[in-house]
Amino acid sequence: MTSSPAVPDTTPPQRSWYKRNEIAVTPWLFLAPAILFFAFYVIWPIYQSIVISFYDWDGLGEARFIGVENYVELMDDSAFEVSLWNNLKWLLFYLLAIPGGLFIALFLNQTVTGIRIYKSLFFFPFVLSQVVVGLVFSWFYLPNEGLLNGVLGLVGLGPVNVLGDPTMATYGIIAAGLWPQTAYCMILYLTGLNAVDPEQIEAGRLDNAKGWKMLWYIIIPQLKPATFIAFVVTIIGALRSFDLISIMTNGGPFGQTRVLSFYMFEKALSEYGFRMGYGAAIAVVLFLIMLVFIAYFLWSMWSEEKGR
Amino acid sequence: MxxxxxxxxxxxxxxxxxxxxxxxxxxxxxxxxxxxxxxxxxxxxxxxxxxxxxxxxxxxxxxxxxxxxxxxxxxxxxxxxxxxxxxxxxxxxxxxxxxxxxxxxxxxxxxxxxxxxxxxxxxxxxxxxxxxxxxxxxxxxQWGIYYRKDIYEELGLSEPATFEEMKSNCQTIIDSGRACYTIGSKFLWTAGGWFDYLNMRTNGFDFHMDLAAGKVKWTDDRVRATFANWRELIDMGAYVENHQNYSWQEALPFMANGEAAAYLMGNFAVAPLREAGLDDDKLDFYQFPAINPDVELAEDxxxxxxxxxxxxxxxxxxxxxxxxxxxxxxxxxxxxxxxxxxxxxxxxxSVDDDKFLNEGFAMLSSNSPGGVAQFFDRDYPAEMAAEAMQGLQEFMVFPDNLDDILNRLDKVQARVYK
CATH class of the missing domain: 3.40.190.10 (Periplasmic binding protein-like II)
Known part of the structure; x- marks a missing residue:
């Protein structure tokens, strides 16, 4: 008698390791390129910057470890103080782009012949390069020939030299920056307005809400996702303000329009900049400021996810 | 050719x-x-x-x-x-x-x-x-003062040889409704040129180089004397207004249009000025005049x-x-x-037969006994030059800030030359 198994062989055929762990591994495989690049191009440079900030290094010769000396010097550096204040001004006044964008979006959110053209025209400045925006505005502000002084002259004011006056120059540059940034916020709000629930507006109407009340209690709460994104991009835009400053004033007059990113560039990388360590220390301070906002953004996104 | x-x-x-x-x-x-x-x-x-x-x-x-x-x-x-x-x-x-x-x-x-x-x-x-x-x-x-010969002739002025003449010329030019000197200090180095000349004329080449080498403090009285001379020009309104807005090229039209009578610049300014329509009858050159008769002339x-x-x-x-x-x-x-x-x-x-090249060559080979400097941002260490030129620009706009500026430069000096 041949002995044959009473039951069929149930052991499954040996599957490969990958097949067995497919569900656990695949997400990581897809993430791997991003993680790799993020580690190499973001995490590693941050670490390097922090290390360099403890050295006295001209970018060419030997680096000398000096501990926190760069930071001690920063405490006592009036140019750094000016840059820090200017960064604050940027953060604060750049946010005007959000209400500005909302206002224009509300204004343009109607059906009139050719509204698409008006919308594109309002969006146009965002498409322009920051360099072009800076040039246009520096001509606009020119003390003698500029359009601004021409207009001011008509109403009997001026002349003002916006970019040559240390107290006004930063505001002048921020105003130039607001032009494209408002357009950006406007687009965010226009898409947001498309998603506003008409039933709620209807319900609001029945309850006699109109004008400001309608806007404040019905529309704006529904635009919260758009507001959040607008806030994020505006804050980041304010902290990255470099091109406009470089084009419009080159940090001047006498360094009064510098912000941290520009000061870092000047100290470490510009024509006369040979202080990599000092520049890195400024970068670290800027990074810490950004970290506050990044932490807030992450936290609010996380609590949003959790709430769902 | x-x-x-x-x-x-x-x-x-x-x-x-x-x-x-x-x-x-x-x-x-x-x-x-x-x-x-x-x-x-x-x-x-x-x-x-x-x-x-x-x-x-x-x-x-x-x-x-x-x-x-x-x-x-x-x-x-x-x-x-x-x-x-x-x-x-x-x-x-x-x-x-x-x-x-x-x-x-x-x-x-x-x-x-x-x-x-x-x-x-x-x-x-x-x-x-x-x-x-x-x-x-x-x-x-060479560096030196390029000027509108036709404006000088119109006002009956001649090339100044002393600081007194320079100032009295300047007063006449201002009275005619023009600025004496155009300058665009947005990129700072143009102010360095003025400091080079004023300091070399007031204190001499060797002092200027001692300052470059960090051997003299910026708050030194002799440096202050240089700034005092400079301030005389600033206070009388010698420079075009709002110069902090312009690059050196953007300051050229003031001279080409006749709103300013002269420009302290390097010889590279001649080409764009000629292109702007100033021929050799309208454009001329003189050496920066002597200020302190006891120091030898030196040039950039x-x-x-x-x-x-x-x-x-x-x-x-x-x-x-x-x-x-x-x-x-x-x-x-x-x-x-x-x-x-x-x-x-x-x-x-051989030097090409050009009016400005000939004048410059003659000036540098025979009329610059004090020495020949390179230029402010080439003679001074990079970091010192950057901070100092920013201070010079500030001084040109707000001369009253001088003490503050000099104290700041002393601090930078102490760090740069350690």
Missing amino acids: RFTTRSTLMALAGSTMLAGAAAADLSGELKIFLDTSNPAPRATMEKMIADFGALHPDLEISTTVIDREAYKTQIRNFLTADSPDVATWYAANRMTPYVNAGLFEDVSDLWAEPEIAENLASTKGAMTIDGKQWGVPYTYY APTDTFHIPANASNKEAAREFLRYVVSADVQTEINNGANLGQLPVNASA
Whole structure:
């Protein structure tokens, strides 16, 4: 008698390791390129910057470890103080782009012949390069020939030299920056307005809400996702303000329009900049400021996810 | 091109001699990086390199022209990473970071050759650090006051020789509704030119260099004297308004339109002013007048240079190229009015027959006994220059901030020269 198994062989055929762990591994495989690049191009440079900030290094010769000396010097550096204040001004006044964008979006959110053209025209400045925006505005502000002084002259004011006056120059540059940034916020709000629930507006109407009340209690709460994104991009835009400053004033007059990113560039990388360590220390301070906002953004996104 | 028969013959003789000496054995690749990005200098350089290439047919030459401003920051990268065989740069202290970091080749051997030792002696000092030479010059140019001759004639003024005359001229010009001097200080260095001259005229060349070397404090009374002289000009309204908004090019129209009568500038300002319609009847030049009769006149004459990076791969060909660049006939050719329009560094070369080049050459060779400085941002260490020029601009706009500015500069000085 041949002995044959009473039951069929149930052991499954040996599957490969990958097949067995497919569900656990695949997400990581897809993430791997991003993680790799993020580690190499973001995490590693941050670490390097922090290390360099403890050295006295001209970018060419030997680096000398000096501990926190760069930071001690920063405490006592009036140019750094000016840059820090200017960064604050940027953060604060750049946010005007959000209400500005909302206002224009509300204004343009109607059906009139050719509204698409008006919308594109309002969006146009965002498409322009920051360099072009800076040039246009520096001509606009020119003390003698500029359009601004021409207009001011008509109403009997001026002349003002916006970019040559240390107290006004930063505001002048921020105003130039607001032009494209408002357009950006406007687009965010226009898409947001498309998603506003008409039933709620209807319900609001029945309850006699109109004008400001309608806007404040019905529309704006529904635009919260758009507001959040607008806030994020505006804050980041304010902290990255470099091109406009470089084009419009080159940090001047006498360094009064510098912000941290520009000061870092000047100290470490510009024509006369040979202080990599000092520049890195400024970068670290800027990074810490950004970290506050990044932490807030992450936290609010996380609590949003959790709430769902 | 204006060539004398003599120099043509010399050029011929020179090129055949060079060709005979070196053509046979130079081969490989020669990478040249240039910062001469303006159209005229660029064409000059490319022509010169092509001529050099024709002498050395086996040599494969590649030329990279980088924007002049961008070059100043890129040089750090390409000297350390992917070195060319020849690179342009500037003389004096501007070389120091690269010399100290060992990125420039010591070319003292070239300077020991009689051809160069005899003809380039005048610029040897500017190329020397630690007793060695680190490159060769290829051109230099005078600084001085370019002025509207027609306006001066209209007002019955003559070229001033003293500070008193300078001020009284200026008062007349202001009374006629013009500014005496145009300047655009947005990029700061133009204010450095004014400080160079005022300080060298008030305290002399040696004092100016002591300040550059950190041996004198900025709060020193003698420095204050310089600023006091400067303040006289500022207070009388000598400069165009809102100069902090303009680059040096943007300040040119004031002079071309007759809103300002003069411009303290390098000779490179002549070309754009001529293009703007000022011919030699309207445009003229004078040396910055004496202020303190006890100090000898000294001038700014920035020198542009060629260097061999220490990491160059074809140093033999690079040396030959440097020899070629400084040779008398090439110097005559590249510096003539049709090309760079500047002064040749080789004593046997001839200066092109141009009004401003002749005046400048005469001034630098016979009327600058005090010495020849490079320029504020080339003589002073980079960091000191950057901070100081910012302070100079601030002073020009708010002269009352002087104490604050000088104290700040003292602090920077204490750090930079430790």
